[in-house]
Amino acid sequence: MKVMEKTKRHTINYNESVISITGLYKSFGDLEVLKGIDFTLFKGENVAVLGKSGTGKSVLIKIMVGLLKPDKGEVIVLGDHVNDLSRKDLDLLRLRIGFSFQNSALYDSMNVYQNLAFPLTMNFKNLSKSEVKVAVEEVLEAVGLLDKIKQMPSELSGGQRKRIGIARTLILKPEIMLYDEPTSGLDPLTSAEIIELINDVQEQYNTSSVIITHDLTCAKNTGNRIAMMLDGQFLRIGKFDEVFDTDDEQVKGFFNYNFIQ
Amino acid sequence: MYNYKTQKYILSKGLDDFFTGIHKANQFVALFFKELFRRPFHMREVIDQCFEVGLKSLPLISLTGFIVGIVFTKQSRPSLEDFGATSWLPSLIGIAIIKALGPLVTALICAGKVGSSIGAELGSMKVTEQIEAMEVSAINPFKFLVVTRVVATTITIPVLALYCSFVALYGSYLNVHAEETSSLISFYQNAFKTINFLDIFTAVVKTIIYGFTIGIVGSYKGFNATQGTRGVGKAANQAVVLAMFLIFIEEVIIVQVSNWFRYF
Numbered sequence: 092m093k094v095m096e097k098t099k100r101h102t103i104n105y106n107e108s109v110i111s112i113t114g115l116y117k118s119f120g121d122l123e124v125l126k127g128i129d130f131t132l133f134k135g136e137n138v139a140v141l142g143k144s145g146t147g148k149s150v151l152i153k154i155m156v157g158l159l160k161p162d163k164g165e166v167i168v169l170g171d172h173v174n175d176l177s178r179k180d181l182d183l184l185r186l187r188i189g190f191s192f193q194n195s196a197l198y199d200s201m202n203v204y205q206n207l208a209f210p211l212t213m214n215f216k217n218l219s220k221s222e223v224k225v226a227v228e229e230v231l232e233a234v235g236l237l238d239k240i241k242q243m244p245s246e247l248s249g250g251q252r253k254r255i256g257i258a259r260t261l262i263l264k265p266e267i268m269l270y271d272e273p274t275s276g277l278d279p280l281t282s283a284e285i286i287e288l289i290n291d292v293q294e295q296y297n298t299s300s301v302i303i304t305h306d307l308t309c310a311k312n313t314g315n316r317i318a319m320m321l322d323g324q325f326l327r328i329g330k331f332d333e334v335f336d337t338d339d340e341q342v343k344g345f346f347n348y349n350f351i352q
Numbered sequence: 353m354y355n356y357k358t359q360k361y362i363l364s365k366g367l368d369d370f371f372t373g374i375h376k377a378n379q380f381v382a383l384f385f386k387e388l389f390r391r392p393f394h395m396r397e398v399i400d401q402c403f404e405v406g407l408k409s410l411p412l413i414s415l416t417g418f419i420v421g422i423v424f425t426k427q428s429r430p431s432l433e434d435f436g437a438t439s440w441l442p443s444l445i446g447i448a449i450i451k452a453l454g455p456l457v458t459a460l461i462c463a464g465k466v467g468s469s470i471g472a473e474l475g476s477m478k479v480t481e482q483i484e485a486m487e488v489s490a491i492n493p494f495k496f497l498v499v500t501r502v503v504a505t506t507i508t509i510p511v512l513a514l515y516c517s518f519v520a521l522y523g524s525y526l527n528v529h530a531e532e533t534s535s536l537i538s539f540y541q542n543a544f545k546t547i548n549f550l551d552i553f554t555a556v557v558k559t560i561i562y563g564f565t566i567g568i569v570g571s572y573k574g575f576n577a578t579q580g581t582r583g584v585g586k587a588a589n590q591a592v593v594l595a596m597f598l599i600f601i602e603e604v605i606i607v608q609v610s611n612w613f614r615y616f
Binding site: 186 | 484
């Protein structure tokens with residue numbers, strides 16, 4: 092295996108893993124969602140987790156950030172065992188991880204500026220108002236929405252809300268980005284803009300990312316590797332062509348469906 | 353088919369849900385007290401919430417208190433007249449409003465207005481993942497959303513109840529003044545003649561308990577909302593119904609306990 096890979100826009104270090112998961116199981120009541128997941132994310136790498144709705148993709152990233160506790164298995168993120176961390180240590184780890192929600196999850200009682208300033212002011216009390224303003228303007232410029240600074244979330248389009256949601260995570264300068272269905276509910280042009288933004292974030296902020304998606308275009312254009320998930324297990328992991336170069340009916344079916352769409 | 357086994361299953365599931373619910377609610381209250389004394393204290397948010405609960409409820413509390421004062425006076429007068437005891441009207445009104453009606457009316461109005469608003473706000477934040485968004489940003493949502501709101505209702509509702517009692521007494525005074533000439537000062541003096549320290553203390557303590565109940569029930573229902581927009585409506589509705597139910601139970605218990613102290 093290669094130790095370093097220089098892609099068109101950034102470098103992946105295959106010697107250093109930022110997320111390492113072994114033997115992960117998670118159930119909700121009688122429903123088994125994750126059934127023995129093994130997964131590694133390397134520094135600087137984007138992995139797109141592809142699969143149908145309800146296969147446990149979102150549960151996987153919620154476990155990575157400590158929002159859900161696994162039934163069994165080891166989850167190591169940036170060197171910390173997520174399951175064993177105290178609340179304080181978990182918060183310190185979370186400051187190094189950005190989580191972009193499927194529906195953006197913007198605070199609807201706050202305007203764009205307040206949404207972005209909130210995580211910063213709550214975690215770094217000694218920052219002056221001008222420092223916060225500079226940081227907010229910087230990330231808004233990075234997502235191309237500086238002119239929306241005073242607007243309320245309800246006044247933004249779906250694509251703009253996704254961008255602001257990503258900007259809110261970038262303000263804490265994360266080392267890992269977790270995207271939950273970044274292109275769901277968006278038209279093809281806006282999806283393309285979000286895909287471009289995900290790649291820009293990887294390049295500008297030097298992040299490693301997990302992109303949860305059921306959109307083949309998004310997976311192909313953002314993922315250095317693709318992890319195909321079915322029924323709580325990874326069916327195939329590898330480069331896009333390697334994953335889909337198979338006679339497996341389930342993988343081919345997924346590919347054909349997306350192609351027709 | 354609705355048979356004996358189905359009935360038994362429904363009963364056991366109902367009991368199971370009931371006791372699990374009580375356990376979860378106890379855990380929620382315990383977590384509140386655990387987080388209450390931990391830093392950071394989010395004083396700015398507490399002040400904002402006091403403003404939301406207090407100032408925005410003032411018009412409704414004023415109107416309701418005023419009407420309660422007038423109506424209660426109008427309805428009490430004929431009975432007292434039968435016994436030639438109309439001079440006792442201010443004292444009767446004082447006892448009824450300060451000891452019972454002021455705190456209870458305020459609590460019921462706030463349970464409807466504030467409890468439902470907290471339930472709906474937190475419920476909507478829960479179903480749109482805003483609470484999880486706070487958590488992944490290393491912000492403790494329980495501390496920021498629940499503790500601040502419960503502290504605000506616990507502080508503000510006693511003040512509102514006191515205000516409501518004075519407005520109700522003023523409404524009552526206007527009615528008394530219309531029938532027989534009486535000064536405002538002498539009316540208030542007569543109203544407070546039969547009120548002692550224990551009455552005031554009990555009224556304050558019970559409004560603190562009502563305030564806590566309204567805040568914690570609204571937050572609990574909102575924080576545990578599920579099933580999308582339907583869940584938000586359900587959380588708001590249950591916040592009002594449960595808070596009102598608990599307020600009546602607390603009223604009975606507090607009156608009983610205060611009577612034990614009175615005759616001790």
